[in-house]
Amino acid sequence: MQVAILIAPRDFKDETVSKLNLFFDKKDIGSRIASFSLRDCTGYHGAVVKPKIELRDIEPMSYDVLLLVDGPGVDSLKLYDQRPLLDLTKAFHESGKIVAGVGNGVKIIARANILKDTKVAQPDPETEKLVKLYRGVPVNDYLVFDNKILTLSDPDRIDELVGLLAEKAEQK
Numbered sequence: 001m002q003v004a005i006l007i008a009p010r011d012f013k014d015e016t017v018s019k020l021n022l023f024f025d026k027k028d029i030g031s032r033i034a035s036f037s038l039r040d041c042t043g044y045h046g047a048v049v050k051p052k053i054e055l056r057d058i059e060p061m062s063y064d065v066l067l068l069v070d071g072p073g074v075d076s077l078k079l080y081d082q083r084p085l086l087d088l089t090k091a092f093h094e095s096g097k098i099v100a101g102v103g104n105g106v107k108i109i110a111r112a113n114i115l116k117d118t119k120v121a122q123p124d125p126e127t128e129k130l131v132k133l134y135r136g137v138p139v140n141d142y143l144v145f146d147n148k149i150l151t152l153s154d155p156d157r158i159d160e161l162v163g164l165l166a167e168k169a170e171q172k
Contacts, residue, residue, distance in 0.1 A: 001169035008073025014043030023162035070103030080111040100150035121151040
């Protein structure tokens, strides 16, 4: 399994990225950090991450999962308004690939307009408005996989998200 992990150029949630890298390594899942350029990205708590691939170079055929990381940068940079990212998210979904969102990264999935009648892990109130606007169905659970969309509302449970992705990889 290959995962493209998309992070904001600044203010992504450092701990989400470090946990993802740790658990993907443990499960032997390949992952590549992606962003809008190859410049260093700085997390909300100061971690510096060098992306391996640019958003524009990500091909859904080369990856099994597009994972959208949470953090204040999603909102401050309005990633959910970035047409190339929305188009890529939709292309992954239309290709039958898994689209995953952590925390407010789910806003990107909502704005890509792929949530119709899809269950979504209990989002924060602001994200919930977008989820409902785009006809997603918020449910009272922290990890939900429905219609090839994986959502996690509790970033402290990244290990469970990675475990679910590993299960999906084994089913292939």
